[in-house]
Amino acid sequence: MEKGSHQVLNKNYGHLISFGFVEGEPFFCIGPHCKYHIGRYFLCLFSFFLVTSLLFLLVVCPAVSSGNTQLGAMIFGFLLINYLLAAVINPGVETRKEPLGNGEGEGSENFCSECEVYREEKTEHCDDCGVCIQGYDHHCPWTSKCIGKGNICFFYNFLIGILISFIFCTGTLAMFGQVHRG
Ligand SMILES: [Zn+2]
Numbered sequence: 001m002e003k004g005s006h007q008v009l010n011k012n013y014g015h016l017i018s019f020g021f022v023e024g025e026p027f028f029c030i031g032p033h034c035k036y037h038i039g040r041y042f043l044c045l046f047s048f049f050l051v052t053s054l055l056f057l058l059v060v061c062p063a064v065s066s067g068n069t070q071l072g073a074m075i076f077g078f079l080l081i082n083y084l085l086a087a088v089i090n091p092g093v094e095t096r097k098e099p100l101g102n103g104e105g106e107g108s109e110n111f112c113s114e115c116e117v118y119r120e121e122k123t124e125h126c127d128d129c130g131v132c133i134q135g136y137d138h139h140c141p142w143t144s145k146c147i148g149k150g151n152i153c154f155f156y157n158f159l160i161g162i163l164i165s166f167i168f169c170t171g172t173l174a175m176f177g178q179v180h181r182g
């Protein structure tokens with residue numbers, strides 16, 4: 001290969017756009033945004049959360065109390081940050097080019113012939129991302145890529161954030177209604 005050292009910095013895996021390499025492994029991986037329509041789900045849902053939470057914080061919360069606005073900002077911030085991290089952090093792209101050391105070589109079920117890497121248990125190939133993912137959980141259209149070992153904690157935090165936001169909004173709207181009636 002004659003492409004020089006800068007190619008390492010821009011190396012992509014499968015359909016993922018990878019950057020920010022740490023010890024040869026990508027730190028950030030963005031799902032197939034530009035190539036497939038699936039990437040737009042993230043941008044649409046993220047914008048939706050951002051706009052609705054800002055409207056809520058600027059219009060509804062101040063009518064209830066300033067403490068309510070601060071609590072809302074923390075909850076929505078938690079939701080948005082974890083959603084963003086789940087969408088940009090490397091989900092666990094398998095890059096191992098050597099056998100695992102248990103005597104199994106190319107052709108065994110631990111070898112992925114599509115990305116030519118050796119897989120450990122719980123590593124699975126994703127056709128949408130075009131790579132093998134360590135600790136594969138599922139391919140998530142809402143983050144536009146796989147949920148695996150690297151980003152599953154942010155994904156769970158995001159789900160918890162949705163639940164807490166829902167409870168917070170319901171409670172705040174109930175108080176908002178009382179303020180306006182009283
Ligand atoms: Zn693979």
Ligand SMILES: [Zn+2]
Nearest residue numbers: 126129139146
């Ligand atoms: Zn995937």
